[in-house]
Amino acid sequence: MGSIAQFLGRAVDLHRQAASLLLDAEASVAGLEDDQFAGAAADGELRRLVAQLQAVAQAGLPGWLGMPLDGRIVSRQLGQDARSGGPLFLRVGDAEPIRNSVFWAAAPFVGAGHLAIDTDARDRSVAAWLRGVLVRTIAALPEGSVRVLPVDGAMLGAVFTAFRPLIDAEAWAAPATTLAGLRTALDEAERQITAAQAGDLQALPVLLIAVAALPSGHGRAEWARLAAIAHAGPAARVHLLLAGWPPTLMHGDGPPRLDHTTMISSGVDGWWRMSETPGPYRLSADGSGLAAPIRLDPGASEDVAAEFSRRMAATAAVARRTDFASLMPDRIWQESSATGLRATVGRDGRIPYELVLDDATPHMLLAGRSGAGKTNLLLILLYALASRYSPDELGLYLLDFKEGVSFVEFTPTLKDPSWIPHARTVGIESDREYGLAVLQALTREMNRRAAALKAAGVTKLADLRASTDVALPRLVVVIDEFQVLFGANDTLARDAVAALEDLARKGRSYGIHLILASQTLAGIEALYTKKDSIFGQFPLRIALPGGSGILESGNTAADGLPVGSAVVNNAGGVEQANRTVRFPEADPASLAAQRHILWQSRSPVNEPPAVFAGYAEHHIDDDPLYRALTPQVRRRQALVGRAIDVGLPTVGFAMDAVPGRHLAVLGTSTIGADVLHAATASLASQHEPGTARFVVASFAAVADQVVDDLVAALTAAGHDCTEADGGTVRAILAELATAVPGRPTYLVAFAADVIVPLLGERGPERRTGLDDLRIVLRQGPGHGVHVLSWWRVARRFSDAIGGSAGREDVACLVALNVPGSELSSLLGDHTLSWQPRSNRALLLDRHDQRQRLIVPFVRPGRHDEINEPG
Numbered sequence: 001m002g003s004i005a006q007f008l009g010r011a012v013d014l015h016r017q018a019a020s021l022l023l024d025a026e027a028s029v030a031g032l033e034d035d036q037f038a039g040a041a042a043d044g045e046l047r048r049l050v051a052q053l054q055a056v057a058q059a060g061l062p063g064w065l066g067m068p069l070d071g072r073i074v075s076r077q078l079g080q081d082a083r084s085g086g087p088l089f090l091r092v093g094d095a096e097p098i099r100n101s102v103f104w105a106a107a108p109f110v111g112a113g114h115l116a117i118d119t120d121a122r123d124r125s126v127a128a129w130l131r132g133v134l135v136r137t138i139a140a141l142p143e144g145s146v147r148v149l150p151v152d153g154a155m156l157g158a159v160f161t162a163f164r165p166l167i168d169a170e171a172w173a174a175p176a177t178t179l180a181g182l183r184t185a186l187d188e189a190e191r192q193i194t195a196a197q198a199g200d201l202q203a204l205p206v207l208l209i210a211v212a213a214l215p216s217g218h219g220r221a222e223w224a225r226l227a228a229i230a231h232a233g234p235a236a237r238v239h240l241l242l243a244g245w246p247p248t249l250m251h252g253d254g255p256p257r258l259d260h261t262t263m264i265s266s267g268v269d270g271w272w273r274m275s276e277t278p279g280p281y282r283l284s285a286d287g288s289g290l291a292a293p294i295r296l297d298p299g300a301s302e303d304v305a306a307e308f309s310r311r312m313a314a315t316a317a318v319a320r321r322t323d324f325a326s327l328m329p330d331r332i333w334q335e336s337s338a339t340g341l342r343a344t345v346g347r348d349g350r351i352p353y354e355l356v357l358d359d360a361t362p363h364m365l366l367a368g369r370s371g372a373g374k375t376n377l378l379l380i381l382l383y384a385l386a387s388r389y390s391p392d393e394l395g396l397y398l399l400d401f402k403e404g405v406s407f408v409e410f411t412p413t414l415k416d417p418s419w420i421p422h423a424r425t426v427g428i429e430s431d432r433e434y435g436l437a438v439l440q441a442l443t444r445e446m447n448r449r450a451a452a453l454k455a456a457g458v459t460k461l462a463d464l465r466a467s468t469d470v471a472l473p474r475l476v477v478v479i480d481e482f483q484v485l486f487g488a489n490d491t492l493a494r495d496a497v498a499a500l501e502d503l504a505r506k507g508r509s510y511g512i513h514l515i516l517a518s519q520t521l522a523g524i525e526a527l528y529t530k531k532d533s534i535f536g537q538f539p540l541r542i543a544l545p546g547g548s549g550i551l552e553s554g555n556t557a558a559d560g561l562p563v564g565s566a567v568v569n570n571a572g573g574v575e576q577a578n579r580t581v582r583f584p585e586a587d588p589a590s591l592a593a594q595r596h597i598l599w600q601s602r603s604p605v606n607e608p609p610a611v612f613a614g615y616a617e618h619h620i621d622d623d624p625l626y627r628a629l630t631p632q633v634r635r636r637q638a639l640v641g642r643a644i645d646v647g648l649p650t651v652g653f654a655m656d657a658v659p660g661r662h663l664a665v666l667g668t669s670t671i672g673a674d675v676l677h678a679a680t681a682s683l684a685s686q687h688e689p690g691t692a693r694f695v696v697a698s699f700a701a702v703a704d705q706v707v708d709d710l711v712a713a714l715t716a717a718g719h720d721c722t723e724a725d726g727g728t729v730r731a732i733l734a735e736l737a738t739a740v741p742g743r744p745t746y747l748v749a750f751a752a753d754v755i756v757p758l759l760g761e762r763g764p765e766r767r768t769g770l771d772d773l774r775i776v777l778r779q780g781p782g783h784g785v786h787v788l789s790w791w792r793v794a795r796r797f798s799d800a801i802g803g804s805a806g807r808e809d810v811a812c813l814v815a816l817n818v819p820g821s822e823l824s825s826l827l828g829d830h831t832l833s834w835q836p837r838s839n840r841a842l843l844l845d846r847h848d849q850r851q852r853l854i855v856p857f858v859r860p861g862r863h864d865e866i867n868e869p870g
């Protein structure tokens, strides 16, 4: 600043001396027509002053700011000749107060005020001059710090053709050629001014409205807006470069004067006059401006401007790619979420656009056709939120119903052990049941918060936070392809709608925010009657390309958008509230870098999220509950799989003395063998070796490998484990039916359906093996005897237990690929709805009326072998 002030002080001083000499000279030679600057004594002195002025100008306008814009300058370094923040002076013309004695006339522009020239750019010298001002300004300032909004209402944008590479690189807007285009540019300028007035100056670029010619139809309304922008713009980094201002009028009052503006007005014979300039220094005592006439700066030829644009555009493209990082805060976890959540996700023009989730806009809908950038935008939003707010301020529940890996990002993987510390649960390719479970878990959390508010005697979450030491983070729930959850007209959809409605209506008061994303809202049958009451709670709408369906009907603004932009609307989709926001591509490297920053900063007690990947196999050997089992348990459990629920709890059946505590796995799927293996292995872990007896029988070749593994593992662990065939099983049943064994005994039968005919035969005492089986089933648990069995044919199982009379004797069931109708008649429960699905089973416990969808435990690699549901 010091050097600019010195330059100015000296220049103005010299100028005034020269101006007074000129006046004297003019007075002394009054009447001499030929040479207004004659007067020999003054002449020498004036030339000396002009030379000094030029020396000062050259020193003050280095490089791009003053040098001729010809072929020699195009390779000069960019972004070095001025710095942002301070006033930028540039050469606007050459003053020639005395023949053959020239100095550069400089005017302040960016950082100080505006420039206007009264002839529009249909005049070729004005067009070149205008290009020159743009090139000088942009080349001198730090790269990427200026955004230009070109307006050319007379030549369809031709004046700016040379800048095409910058327009294509989106560093500049496309030239506006109509009145509507001018208004859009003014809108952007006004928004920047408003943003700056709200205290957001730091992140704002220099915004330059460059008008080559005003479009036809402009009038008082636009003049008034320009005048207001001229007044308030410089403080908000908004500057005007106007050719054809003021517009000439046939009649009526002229346009208002523009504050902070240097005016260049045409004179005769190619001479122009320059007005006083804005800022603290006056060129003249009487406000008449520069004392000498000027020739316009020749500016930039098309070729020079084009060459310059290509260089700039290359850097702009790089800047665009790295934009994701610029949306992340410099320091993470600095904000409080007491009153809401805010995140900058992109730019509206060049103004950073902040999404807000708070009491006024609690929930958000996001839509766009496949490939429109939904995942990308969600990642930006979630990473930006997770970077602003610590895990004490924000928790994330992420659910994805589609095939894909959008939220894998948030979880530890083999390749990258990091996770986002805010993520509580992450569902990838989730089941609808899992979605419902997450919604219900959130409803419970909401009710807990409601009770805590009541107990504390406050009504607002912010007040509750203030009155307790316990962290009360806002919770953001993202459901991608949420329509899947409601896509069928069944009980689950109805339960999900009820939970969603509850959360949508009351969530705002308890810091719970929903983000629902979808390709379309069409076909959400279950929501149909509730559509308005639910979506009415979602004022914030983001429509990506093809996502106009979530805006009001007739609001089609999102239809023609390019990927990387969205219509953001925080008034439920009404057209007047549309804002077009551009967002960058979140490249994997930048995401990983940001994730590692967050992960490294996590607290030592931060656990990785509970991950549910719909496609994943679950193995008992990896199960934390199984690995923690010891003989010191109160009630032994036969573990069979993981429930489709938040946290994927391990589930099984208690094998205690209550009648009916036997396990039957039903279905032809080979997974039946795996489930039986898991149940047996888990029970074995709950006995000291040698204290229980395991009798294992396999009646089908498909189970042999599993049985071999099981027997080998139990034996290796020191258990008493014997293999049995049909005859042995029958003998053991007879023995167990008549005598109480001295220790717990497990009879484990794979493909038990095979021996039903054998057991049906009468023995010497006229009893059948089935009679013995039924006695064992009825009385066994009381004596520590449990039967664990896999039945490929459900009807055989029913026959074996004695039909409906024996139903209560086997209370623990796992249904695999048994058709729903068969299962309900087997159980005598016609309300049951079950459709066999790959990698899923239905757990039924007749004692506590439990019915749970589970991922059954399988042997590693099983899914690659089988084609389910067979």
Ligand SMILES: Nc1ncnc2c1ncn2[C@@H]1O[C@H](COP(=O)(O)OP(=O)(O)OP(=O)(O)O)[C@@H](O)[C@H]1O
Pocket: 368, 369, 370, 371, 372, 373, 374, 375, 376, 377, 404, 563, 564, 565, 583, 584, 585, 586
């Ligand atoms: N801001 C952006 N700028 C440039 N490319 C982008 C941008 N956002 C997304 N893309 C690109 O568009 C493609 C689709 O993006 P994304 O996967 O986010 O879309 P989607 O709507 O989630 O798609 P789908 O629903 O099919 O999974 C990707 O190749 C991505 O790189």
